[in-house]
Amino acid sequence: MNSISTNFKFFVESDINPFIIFNDNGKIIYLNSASEVLLGYVSRQELYDITLSYAPKDFGFKTTKLDLQYDSFTFYAFCVAYQNEDEIALHLYHKPRIETKNTIEMNRYNITDINNLLEANISLFKLQNDNELTLFVDQDLPAFKLDQNQFSKLLRKVLDSFRSSDSIAISLKLLIGEYIIIGDKKEHLIELTVKANGRYTESDEIIKEIAELNHIVSIFKEYSVRLQIPFIR
Amino acid sequence: MTNQFFTQSVQVQKIIKGFNLTKSLLVSSILIGDAHIGKKSLIRHLFPKVVSVDGANQEKVEEYLSNYNELIITNFEKLTNIENLDFTNKRIIAIANYMGNEKIIDNLFAFIYHMPSLKERLEDVSLLTQLFIKEVQSNLVIPQKLNIDTSRLDISNNSKSLKKSIYQQVFIRSCGTKEIEEILYHFLLDNMNGNNDYKEYLTLYEKPLIEAGLAKYGSQLKLSTILGINRNTLRKKIYELNLD
Numbered sequence: 001m002n003s004i005s006t007n008f009k010f011f012v013e014s015d016i017n018p019f020i021i022f023n024d025n026g027k028i029i030y031l032n033s034a035s036e037v038l039l040g041y042v043s044r045q046e047l048y049d050i051t052l053s054y055a056p057k058d059f060g061f062k063t064t065k066l067d068l069q070y071d072s073f074t075f076y077a078f079c080v081a082y083q084n085e086d087e088i089a090l091h092l093y094h095k096p097r098i099e100t101k102n103t104i105e106m107n108r109y110n111i112t113d114i115n116n117l118l119e120a121n122i123s124l125f126k127l128q129n130d131n132e133l134t135l136f137v138d139q140d141l142p143a144f145k146l147d148q149n150q151f152s153k154l155l156r157k158v159l160d161s162f163r164s165s166d167s168i169a170i171s172l173k174l175l176i177g178e179y180i181i182i183g184d185k186k187e188h189l190i191e192l193t194v195k196a197n198g199r200y201t202e203s204d205e206i207i208k209e210i211a212e213l214n215h216i217v218s219i220f221k222e223y224s225v226r227l228q229i230p231f232i233r
Numbered sequence: 234m235t236n237q238f239f240t241q242s243v244q245v246q247k248i249i250k251g252f253n254l255t256k257s258l259l260v261s262s263i264l265i266g267d268a269h270i271g272k273k274s275l276i277r278h279l280f281p282k283v284v285s286v287d288g289a290n291q292e293k294v295e296e297y298l299s300n301y302n303e304l305i306i307t308n309f310e311k312l313t314n315i316e317n318l319d320f321t322n323k324r325i326i327a328i329a330n331y332m333g334n335e336k337i338i339d340n341l342f343a344f345i346y347h348m349p350s351l352k353e354r355l356e357d358v359s360l361l362t363q364l365f366i367k368e369v370q371s372n373l374v375i376p377q378k379l380n381i382d383t384s385r386l387d388i389s390n391n392s393k394s395l396k397k398s399i400y401q402q403v404f405i406r407s408c409g410t411k412e413i414e415e416i417l418y419h420f421l422l423d424n425m426n427g428n429n430d431y432k433e434y435l436t437l438y439e440k441p442l443i444e445a446g447l448a449k450y451g452s453q454l455k456l457s458t459i460l461g462i463n464r465n466t467l468r469k470k471i472y473e474l475n476l477d
Contacts, residue, residue, distance in 0.1 A: 108322060112258070120258070127251070127346065149259060150343075152255075152258075153342075153343045156345075
C-alpha cells in the first residue's frame with residue numbers, strides 16, 4: 001500500500017491536530033490550519049524547541065506522551081519526524097475531551113441576571129476572605145439562561161481557588177466572533193475571567209467537571225481561570 | 234406576626250446580604266452554625282412565606298421536596314439519606330447545627346454560609362441582652378428599670394443560656410421579702426433531713442448578709458456596728474464562711 005502516489009496535503013490540512021514542518025533554521029515551511037490557530041497562543045520558537053528536544057536520535061520518528069497545554073488547547077502526545085537534515089515535522093495530538101451530551105436540559109436553565117449571581121457569589125466569598133477585589137462587568141449585559149445552582153457552585157469553587165491572592169480581578173464580557181455549538185444551535189459566548197497573583201489548583205479537576213457538564217469551557221492558567229459560558233437566550 | 238431579627242454583627246449582615254441577593258434565584262443554600270445562635274429566626278425573617286420542614290422527618294422532607302419549589306429544611310444534619318435529594322430547579326434553604334459530610338454538602342449546596350456563635354459576635358450579646366431584659370420585664374410585669382450584672386451573663390449555650398441568665402438575674406433583683414421567704418420555704422422543705430440543719434441552713438441567711446454588708450460598708454469594724462454584733466464574732470463568722 002505504501003507505493004501509492006497521491007497528494008496527502010489536503011488530508012493533513014484538514015487534520016484537527018496541528019502539524020508543522022520546520023527547516024533547519026527553525027523557520028516554518030509548512031503548517032496546517034489547526035496549527036495556525038495554535039500559533040495564536042504559543043510562539044513558533046517554543047514549538048521548535050520542543051521539536052528539537054524530543055527529536056529521535058537518527059532519521060525516523062519518535063512519539064512522546066507528554067501533557068502540553070496552551071491556553072484552551074491540551075495535547076496528550078506529539079510525534080517528531082525527519083528523514084533528512086533540512087526538514088523536521090511536529091505533529092501534536094489533542095487530548096480527548098470527556099464525552100458530554102451535546103444537548104442541553106433546558107428545564108434546568110432559567111433566565112438569569114449574571115451580574116446578580118456574580119454579586120451573590122462575591123458576597124459569599126467576602127464572608128471568609130478579605131482580599132481586595134475589583135470587578136469589571138457590563139451592567140447592560142442582557143439576562144440569559146443559566147443553571148443557577150450549578151453555575152453558583154462553579155463560581156464558588158473558582159473564587160475559592162483565589163482565596164490567598166492579594167488582589168483579585170474579575171471581568172465579564174461578551175466574546176465577539178466566538179461560538180459554541182449546542183445541539184444544532186450556534187450560541188454566542190460570555191467570558192468570565194478571574195485573575196490574581198496566584199491561585200490554588202487543587203479544585204481544577206472538579207471545576208472542569210462541573211463546567212463541562214454545563215457546556216462551559218474552562219481555561220486554567222497559572223494566575224487565572226476563564227469560563228466561557230454559552231449565551232443562551 | 235412578622236419575624237424580627239436583630240443583629241449588629243458585620244458577619245451576620247453579610248450573610249443577610251447574600252441571602253437577599255439569592256432570594257429570586259433557584260439555588261440551594263445552607264446556613265451552618267451552633268445551636269441557639271438565631272439561624273431559624275434569621276431564615277424566618279428573610280423568608281417569612283416559605284414552607285418549612287424538619288429534617289428529622291426524612292419522609293416528610295422527600296414529600297415536601299416533590300411538592301414545593303421553595304422550601305426551608307431545618308435540622309438538616311438529622312437527615313440520614315442526603316445524597317439522593319434532588320434540588321434541581323428549587324430554592325432550598327437548609328439550616329444545620331453542623332456540617333456533617335463536607336463532600337456531600339459541598340456537592341448539594343451552591344451557597345454555604347457559616348453563622349458565627351454569640352461568643353464571636355459580642356456586639357449582638359449586648360443587643361440581645363437589652364431585648365431579653367425588655368421581654369422578661371414584660372412577662373414578669375416588672376415596671377421599674379433593672380440593671381443587669383453583665384459579668385454574670387452566660388453565653389456558653391448561646392442565646393438559650395443568655396436568656397436563662399437574664400431571667401434569673403431579673404427575677405432575683407425583683408424579689409421582695411415575701412418571695413425570698415417563699416423561695417427559702419420551698420428549698421428547705423425539699424432539702425431538710427439532717428441532725429444539725431439549723432446551723433447548716435443558717436448560712437443561707439448569714440453568708441449573703443455578711444457578703445453584702447462587706448461590699449456596702451467596706452470595713453469589718455463598721456459592719457459589726459451596723460449589724461450590732463461583736464467585732465470578734467463577725468471576724469469568726471467571716472472565717473467560718475470562707476469570706477476572707
